Amino acid sequence: MTDHQAIELPTAEDIRSLVRPDHVHRRAYADPSVFQLEQDKIFGKLWIYVAHESQLKKPGDFVRTRLAEHEVLVTRGEDGKINVLKNRCPHRGARLCMADKGTSRLFSCPYHAWVFRPDGSLSSVPHKKSYPESFDLADPRNHMQRIEQIEIYRGFVFATLNENPEPLLKHLGEMTEVIDNLVDRAPDGEIEMADSVFSLEYRGNWKLHMENAADIFHPSFVHSSSVMPARRAPANASIIDQDQTREMLMANGFGFDEWEGIQLNGTPSGHTYMKNFYNRGVLSPEQQDPVVVRYRAALVARLGEEKAAHVLGMNRFNNIIYPNLIINAQYQQMRVATPLAVDRTLVRIFCFRLKGAPDEMFHRAVRFQTTLGSPASMIFSDDVEMLERCQQGLSKEEGPWVDFSRGLDSDRRAESGAVSGAASEMPMRVQFQAWVNYLTAEAA
Ligand code: FES
Ligand SMILES: [Fe+2]
Known part of the structure; x- marks a missing residue:
């Protein structure tokens, strides 16, 4: 994956200069900085299809996919709601789940065994007494990161990193x-x-x-x-x-x-x-x-x-x-x-x-x-x-x-x-x- 910080992103003027009515510059396909901008402003801003509801029939069902440069888990929670969660342990950042799909009522991090529920909340940590007293399982900072914007159209689940997206129906x-x-x-x-x-x-x-x-x-x-x-x-x-x-x-x-x-x-x-x-x-x-x-x-x-x-x-x-x-x-x-x-x-x-x-x-x-x-x-x-x-x-x-x-x-x-x-x-x-x-x- 490209290092976001190391790349200078193209300006709006750069981008406009790449597309003429009848021609496109090769940089649109081959320049890593253009790719990074696409990740930010297309795959990071538009509604992106992430799963179909028929893959998430019961609580604990999940699929692993991508949303812009993030790997995400799309899960059905105990409450029946669909969640989109970054596939990353909040403890030290380890990738949590390697299966493409499956059913799991709990997701256990392979590194130090923090255990998460399908809605991303932290269920338990081993040897809890060694953590400071202020350490709180309910603190959202200790939970898997949620993608808040999710919309479903007739079973097709879309998500976006855009905090203020246009309605899905408008985009479709x-x-x-x-x-x-x-x-x-x-x-x-x-x-x-x-x-x-x-x-x-x-x-x-x-x-x-x-x-x-x-x-x-x-x-x-x-x-x-x-x-x-x-x-x-x-x-x-x-x-x-x-x-x-x-x-x-x-x-x-x-x-x-x-x-x-x-x-x-x-x-x-x-x-x-x-x-x-x-x-x-x-x-x-x-x-x-x-x-x-x-x-x-x-x-x-x-x-x-x-x-x-x-x-x-x-x-x-x-x-x-x-x-x-x-x-x-x-x-x-x-x-x-x-x-x-x-x-x-x-x-x-x-x-x-x-x-x-x-x-x-x-x-x-x-x-x-x-x-x-x-x-x-x-x-x-x-x-x-x-x-x-x-x-x-x-x-x-x-x-x-x-x-x-x-x-x-x-x-x-x-x-x-x-x-x-x-x-x-x-x-x-x-x-x-x-x-x-x-x-x-x-x-x-
Ligand atoms: S990195 Fe996940 S529990 Fe430590
Ligand atoms: Fe073809």
Whole structure:
């Protein structure tokens, strides 16, 4: 981790000088002082997703994650409330918990065995009589540090270090629709995160992943080694999964003549998404096979025909909630990209079960994930190679500017921000405009 004190942070003027309407300076990806400023003013100020409530069903359940440069534990306390606590012992600073998730009614520090409750309060210390009389278990200075600002939207837990944040709903804006859509797809009205998560670290800046997830131009090149064989294969080539893999791969590598109808969207907060991208495969909106028919019937039973059709009809892919959450409701999945250093990013990929849906729906979502989204998939592994190659190039002094001009002349204004056709780099321009705004914002 960068030493905060040793680095001189860029000024607002420095930051503005890095972003032009159609170009971005390589320092945005490779300068440790810019990274530190991002940690302070983006990951330290915006609402950051930290957990899903289905991971915290009962008191003592916890997950370990990150909030800006802090490792945190998100816990369910004895009182049923959710806590976000710095994973650090107040005695001498030791990291307390090394498990990614679990259940524990008490957290014991491995060093001198101070013991904490899931709400961070100090339960006991060994050999209490050797501490001064003034030492008080109830003194908050002896407790794990709490992050006070927590908000939950339909089971998605967000936290922020910002003491005076804008309301979560304001930050999410129209992106609440995609969270709603994911939850509303469950016939029982609830989703549950799968126990296992795929994760990988790549040697590149976090923004490279966010750009890649908003980029429709690259798949037919980067993923051609899987898309082309899928295109050449006859229908029903894959009997194992009713052609799901083949269809998914084909749908991921559109040629230029198939971009009609795809729309890219960007908002001033930096959120972006694609409309009408995936139209094939067994989880696509048009699907009529027996599993989907059963699932649809269960959904209609709860929502009625009209609302169920509306829910299933939403075809929005790679919904990026700025800065680092990507939701795909249609595929029951989500990913989180966490910056670890200027040139190192952790990506975690989560899958959801729709409660009340046939089990096969979950199996299909897992199939989609293993085919396209997991670290060992035929698709994401290609992307990671590109992200690392970009970082290698951007780490060198030569050629300081990155080009984002594609589609600049054809972007259109919309009520919610900007829209464009598939070929445009509008989403990256929107992301960088928001980036400048956040990094140059005055402290409240
Ligand atoms: S550092 Fe945790 S008990 Fe001493
Ligand atoms: Fe890709």
